[in-house]
Amino acid sequence: MLDPRESWSRVHDLALVYLALAYGTDSQLSASEMDTIVQLLHGWRSDLELDDVRELAMESLAIFLDPDASDEVVVAIDRLHDSLEPDERRRALEDVVRIARADGVLLGRERTFISHLAGAWGLKAQASDALQQASDEEEDEDWTLLHDLGLVYIVLAHSTDSQLSDAEIAAMLERMSQWQPDLAEAEIRDILRDSLAAYAKGPGEEELTRSVSALKNKLPFLQRLAVLDDLTYIAEADGSFNEFEREMITSLSKAFNVAVRVDD
Numbered sequence: 001m002l003d004p005r006e007s008w009s010r011v012h013d014l015a016l017v018y019l020a021l022a023y024g025t026d027s028q029l030s031a032s033e034m035d036t037i038v039q040l041l042h043g044w045r046s047d048l049e050l051d052d053v054r055e056l057a058m059e060s061l062a063i064f065l066d067p068d069a070s071d072e073v074v075v076a077i078d079r080l081h082d083s084l085e086p087d088e089r090r091r092a093l094e095d096v097v098r099i100a101r102a103d104g105v106l107l108g109r110e111r112t113f114i115s116h117l118a119g120a121w122g123l124k125a126q127a128s129d130a131l132q133q134a135s136d137e138e139e140d141e142d143w144t145l146l147h148d149l150g151l152v153y154i155v156l157a158h159s160t161d162s163q164l165s166d167a168e169i170a171a172m173l174e175r176m177s178q179w180q181p182d183l184a185e186a187e188i189r190d191i192l193r194d195s196l197a198a199y200a201k202g203p204g205e206e207e208l209t210r211s212v213s214a215l216k217n218k219l220p221f222l223q224r225l226a227v228l229d230d231l232t233y234i235a236e237a238d239g240s241f242n243e244f245e246r247e248m249i250t251s252l253s254k255a256f257n258v259a260v261r262v263d264d
């Protein structure tokens with residue numbers, strides 16, 4: 001175990017920054033995100049046992065959950081600027097980008113956090129390159145989590161009444177743009193078009209299950225709840241919220257392990 005006399009260290013500060021990115025941007029911290037943080041921190045203190053590093057991370061989490069956590073994070077960022085060598089700051093920034101991309105979606109708030117951190121550490125150019133690379137890699141992927149989201153939207157809107165109204169399409173585009181506000185409207189339309197093309201081919205149960213599973217596994221609780229809210233919004237867009245749509249949203253809430261009540 002760690003020596004209880006050990007003072008607050010720069011690895012505690014790193015943990016605080018990593019937690020601010022993972023938890024602070026969506027108010028959720030999954031077990032997989034915590035595991036990723038512990039593994040990255042272990043790279044900074046390979047002389048410690050993994051369980052000791054996890055304990056260290058939990059100590060930082062306790063500080064982060066304090067009402068004055070935002071002040072603590074700012075102080076930690078400043079301390080790390082002074083205590084880390086330039087190459088170490090670059091490494092820490094790479095860790096932060098890796099944590100942000102772990103769930104498959106680089107949120108606008110995560111990009112903002114990374115840009116702020118890079119500015120404080122004098123690494124704006126590197127952050128810009130890293131974020132651009134992340135965008136390029138997302139563009140290179142034939143099918144992304146946003147495609148999965150679009151497919152689930154379409155299944156709800158069309159399969160429940162065999163119609164897809166202009167109002168429903170507009171609602172889908174609106175909600176998809178909120179997931180990745182850095183994308184232009186034309187890019188969002190292209191993603192929805194790809195999802196429509198996949199739906200038009202008649203995706204089987206396996207493909208739909210894969211999309212639902214991807215959303216469940218890669219999105220934390222509050223974001224899964226947001227997906228269900230999106231679906232309700234889209235279902236109501238045509239002025240009619242039918243029983244089939246209610247049943248589908250209820251079924252998805254169970255698949256997502258999210259307890260919601262779909263009102264009549």
